[in-house]
Amino acid sequence: MMSAQGSPVRQSSVRAHNLALVLQTVANSPDPISRAAVATVTGLTRATVSALVDDLVTGGLLTEREPAPRTGAGRPAVGLAVAPDGPAGLGLEINVDYRGACVVDLAGTVRHRLVEPGDQRLAGPQEALAGLGRLAARARALAEADGLTVAGAVLAVPGLVTAGGVVRIAPNLGWQDVVVGELPGGPAMTVDNEANLAALGELDVGDLPRDFVYVSGEIGIGAGIVLDGALYRGSRGWSGEIGHIPIDPDGPACRCGARGCLEQYAGQEAVLRAAGSDTVAALAIAAAAGQAAALDALTAAGAALGTAVATVVNLLDVRTIVLGGCYASLLPWLRDGIAAEAGRRVLTAAWSPVQLRAATLGPDAAMLGAAGSVLRGVLDDPARWLSRPRP
Amino acid sequence: MMSAQGSPVRQSSVRAHNLALVLQTVANSPDPISRAAVATVTGLTRATVSALVDDLVTGGLLTEREPAPRTGAGRPAVGLAVAPDGPAGLGLEINVDYRGACVVDLAGTVRHRLVEPGDQRLAGPQEALAGLGRLAARARALAEADGLTVAGAVLAVPGLVTAGGVVRIAPNLGWQDVVVGELPGGPAMTVDNEANLAALGELDVGDLPRDFVYVSGEIGIGAGIVLDGALYRGSRGWSGEIGHIPIDPDGPACRCGARGCLEQYAGQEAVLRAAGSDTVAALAIAAAAGQAAALDALTAAGAALGTAVATVVNLLDVRTIVLGGCYASLLPWLRDGIAAEAGRRVLTAAWSPVQLRAATLGPDAAMLGAAGSVLRGVLDDPARWLSRPRP
């Protein structure tokens, strides 16, 4: 009778857990919140909350603010809010036609955003990474000028990433087995897939359920799978390769070597070619104008996407699909095609139809999600941040 | 900046966790294990382990046994093993052509197994459930005669089950919205999907990784998805409906209303019809004899299965697929077809090919998994069992 093996728990783990609980409660509250309110929300004692808050305030994660507007008698509460000068997340991205960096603070506000357009395929991995390093250094300097401490950096790339921070293959960048090193003089950096991080970004800002799949329509098609409020990366971090779900086993050849992959029906290039448009923006304009070629192309893409969505929903039983990348702006014309095919093929569609939503973050989703995932690390384990080695 | 909300942790939670850790360590050990060994394995102190073991022994979950054969000097150890007369799991199953019950103890040994063949479609839900109740009562009596206490019961059915214990639809039983009530006079019973429970059964006994997908080939095709050592049920419990993954959008009509579902290519009925065999056993004999019709049918089914497997692996990045139900015995002739198609379509196949394994538990997998899931509940939270209300 096997069961999952864990590690021993000591009292300090209790404190670490409750510290995170208090911090997250404050962070999730839209307004400054009192210690007493935190106590009732979390179920902890007021005494305990006071002790934990003391640690968080002296550690620079929380600050006392003006209390929320009073009501009734009694001693006025002292408001608690996340510190605006505490840790910050550095989100980085290298994509086909730009590279970027952003700084987000614990409150979730974007403090800085730097984007350099330019074809990264021509630049090659060395030059792209060097340029990214310069961008990251600038962003870090801006953050420190604000009094922020960069807690970590995460880089989003459109490709398969291994645990060790190696980009196995990023077809649309032309990268293969690229070792992403350290940020020169910077904080620790990890690398992750663009769609995964974009899904986290949408989870951070959106009103989304605990289970959803984010589908990213870029040059390739990727997906970020969020199960139970956490990203599912797969055993090797290569989950969500939705672009190569077979739609028709005898369909057109794909550059992955197989036939009939989704990318050949609903990938950006295939749709633009079928519609006769040059850019996604032009396609949206053509569709809005009612041009038949555009509408037909989008209907066909929607049907293929709907078939893939049906597969995902039948397999994972997620209720919500978030469409991002170029699909976000095209969703008005894709929606019917997706919904029709999914409604026909999802076994449970009759009782519980699939919800389709457009992503809200736009092209910065992955970069913002990358920064957010750094902050999530602090929110999930503030004890580590409090006891970090300091210069 | 949202993050998952938890509940407060007190000291008693620490004890509950460590209690589970010690119990699982003993349960996972093939031989009786000493307190000192448990301490080194878990990382807890010998003193702590002694205290926790005392609780578990007086609570009837562990017993002291003859120590394992000695080695070297020193005071001889006292062996610890899971109690053979502690809690037991009652596993129940209603399937197309039989109903069954089994009693499994904490050590994982099957203490009793009762199976009544008979077409449950003809019987109808009321009669099937009444018969199951009688079977469960007999199994429970046998367990109590052994000194076991039945800790709970889980029923496996081939269909979609909602959280409230209602069978939404079980097409092959002909059930629809069947409310599975209480077991008369028995322990609490929950209902779950057959493939899910079979996956748990294989996880319990097999040498399997923490992530795998169990594919069950019965009249329908279902899948149990195990991620990170735990069953993934989906937000409503309807995950794993692999049988209706589209293989060819213009394929034959399926009884689900769509076209070209996997079930139409690799379902038991489709394969037997194509091969001209009456039963799975006859098909296996024909294939072993090299009959062309049988081999062709299995090759075609393997290709369809391989396409579906490729979809699953591209999406979830699981390395291992366990084939159960009728596929277990037919795997020798399915393997090449599955491997070829999966190798072509899985994006990461070149670096890390998909591992195909035959299930080891045979037709009882779901029933045993059902019993095992009861015991898993005790192993995961022994504190609840120790403080249970007693008659």
Next chain:
DNA sequence: TCAAATAATTCAACCAATAAACAAATCAGC
């Protein structure tokens, strides 16, 4: 001005794990 109400802190009590000392039981060597 005083009582009621609410917020936050202080302090003793309790619970659980730890570390270290101690008791128990065996083996190995002479």
Next chain:
DNA sequence: GCTGATTTGTTTATTGGTTGAATTATTTGA
């Protein structure tokens, strides 16, 4: 057969953390 080494298991004092009750602080309303 005795002695010392060795390993197991228990005992005891200590530490870290939460709780609950009492206390202090600060405001509103009569």
